[in-house]
Amino acid sequence: MSEARNVGILIIGGGPAGLSAAVSAYEAGARDILILEREETLGGILKQCIHSGFGLHRFGEELTGPEYAHRYIQKVLEYKIPYLLNTMVTGLAADKTVTAVNSEDGIFEIKAKAVILAMGCRERSRGALNIPGTRPAGIYTAGTAQKYVNLMGYMPGKEVVILGSGDIGLIMARRMTLEGAKVKLCCDILPVPGGLPRNIEQCLNDFGIPLRLSCTVSEIHGRDRITGVTLVSVDENRKPIPGSEEYVSCDTLLLSCGLIPENELSRGAGIEIDPKTSGPVTDENLQTSIEGVFACGNVHHVHGLVDDVSIQADIAGKAAAQYVGA
Amino acid sequence: MKERKITCIMCPKGCNISVTFAEDGSAADISGNSCPRGHEYAWNEVHHPVRTLTSTVRTASGRMVAVKSSVPVPKELLFDVMACINTVRPEEPVKFGDIVINNVCGTDADIVVTSE
Numbered sequence: 007m008s009e010a011r012n013v014g015i016l017i018i019g020g021g022p023a024g025l026s027a028a029v030s031a032y033e034a035g036a037r038d039i040l041i042l043e044r045e046e047t048l049g050g051i052l053k054q055c056i057h058s059g060f061g062l063h064r065f066g067e068e069l070t071g072p073e074y075a076h077r078y079i080q081k082v083l084e085y086k087i088p089y090l091l092n093t094m095v096t097g098l099a100a101d102k103t104v105t106a107v108n109s110e111d112g113i114f115e116i117k118a119k120a121v122i123l124a125m126g127c128r129e130r131s132r133g134a135l136n137i138p139g140t141r142p143a144g145i146y147t148a149g150t151a152q153k154y155v156n157l158m159g160y161m162p163g164k165e166v167v168i169l170g171s172g173d174i175g176l177i178m179a180r181r182m183t184l185e186g187a188k189v190k191l192c193c194d195i196l197p198v199p200g201g202l203p204r205n206i207e208q209c210l211n212d213f214g215i216p217l218r219l220s221c222t223v224s225e226i227h228g229r230d231r232i233t234g235v236t237l238v239s240v241d242e243n244r245k246p247i248p249g250s251e252e253y254v255s256c257d258t259l260l261l262s263c264g265l266i267p268e269n270e271l272s273r274g275a276g277i278e279i280d281p282k283t284s285g286p287v288t289d290e291n292l293q294t295s296i297e298g299v300f301a302c303g304n305v306h307h308v309h310g311l312v313d314d315v316s317i318q319a320d321i322a323g324k325a326a327a328q329y330v331g332a
Numbered sequence: 333m334k335e336r337k338i339t340c341i342m343c344p345k346g347c348n349i350s351v352t353f354a355e356d357g358s359a360a361d362i363s364g365n366s367c368p369r370g371h372e373y374a375w376n377e378v379h380h381p382v383r384t385l386t387s388t389v390r391t392a393s394g395r396m397v398a399v400k401s402s403v404p405v406p407k408e409l410l411f412d413v414m415a416c417i418n419t420v421r422p423e424e425p426v427k428f429g430d431i432v433i434n435n436v437c438g439t440d441a442d443i444v445v446t447s448e
């Protein structure tokens with residue numbers, strides 16, 4: 007391993023939070039900035055969010071996800087802010103030394119004066135939901151299905167049940183319907199939908215897709231490929247009501263059951279995590295329990311709107327610029 | 333007087349808009365919206381619903397790019413527009429802002445590339 011390189015502000019993640027933090031740090035005077043992104047292009051989750059509805063607060067107009075990302079990527083290019091793609095950060099130490107790996111440089115270390123955590127969040131998976139039944143193919147988180155359809159051009163299935171009424175699940179109900187799949191229903195264990203009213207309207211109601219509330223999947227059927235699910239109604243304590251079971255056939259089950267901030271690196275560095283948000287405890291400048299380490303976007307707490315992620319990341323970028331004395 | 337409740341889809345607020353109709357069936361009053369966009373949405377919704385359509389196109393080289401309708405298209409034509417979108421394989425280079433279909437399905441909308 008070669009000697010550690012030095013950087014003023016190191017940003018972990020090139021999604022909406024990382025991009026916005028980089029632009030804001032630059033505009034606050036910082037010049038020695040580096041973004042590390044593990045995928046092959048900048049933009050993060052916005053790349054696969056091809057639907058519109060972003061940017062009304064930030065830009066005063068309705069944009070698609072890729073268009074929203076484009077505006078920030080153009081700024082990063084204009085300001086010539088350096089970034090490394092296909093580069094995975096594997097470790098963050100309390101002294102702000104970051105360990106990363108890519109296929110060109112191998113494993114390397116970067117010593118930063120300030121670090122901005124912008125790693126985003128992950129979807130709650132089947133394993134975390136403890137749904138009984140077999141373990142066949144055909145079960146995806148909604149975001150994984152979104153990546154298959156929108157970025158890779160594959161349809162995950164033809165007959166779909168969606169568990170959880172989060173926005174990504176609703177968006178995928180519409181997307182898969184438009185691409186020719188039969189979306190049979192969307193169910194949620196809670197008595198109120200998780201997603202925005204506009205998405206219930208334009209993603210389910212527009213296409214006559216039923217929404218079943220206080221209803222969940224109690225069993226998954228199928229050996230090699232999923233063949234169906236058992237739905238069950240639940241009472242006010244979310245306990246299954248005996249006798250309410252119903253079998254629904256499907257070849258695909260999408261899970262849209264919540265997002266969890268991705269703080270493996272933060273925990274590894276010993277950063278204090280708030281059990282309520284699963285994100286780092288921060289002060290008003292978004293500085294974590296380690297001086298000079300800032301957090302913003304969905305790694306801090308799960309945001310409803312990307313516009314709010316950008317606003318928060320602006321604060322973190324500016325604060326990091328001040329910290330390094332820019 | 334007849335009334336119709338509409339959930340606005342123009343922004344994340346999702347206002348509950350109420351449209352009341354006159355004797356002749358025309359929209360007489362629109363209330364509950366918090367902005368002019370909501371008023372326009374509700375008017376369209378009771379006269380001729382339209383939606384912005386987003387999808388993807390595979391380029392001739394096999395790359396997936398995101399696309400959208402430049403203006404909202406009639407709701408009843410969404411599947412026709414999808415069928416049309418799924419027939420095109422534009423030649424590279426395909427860039428942000430390129431039009432891959434003009435005047436799709438006789439609507440006034442173009443299909444525009446929205447990704448890099």
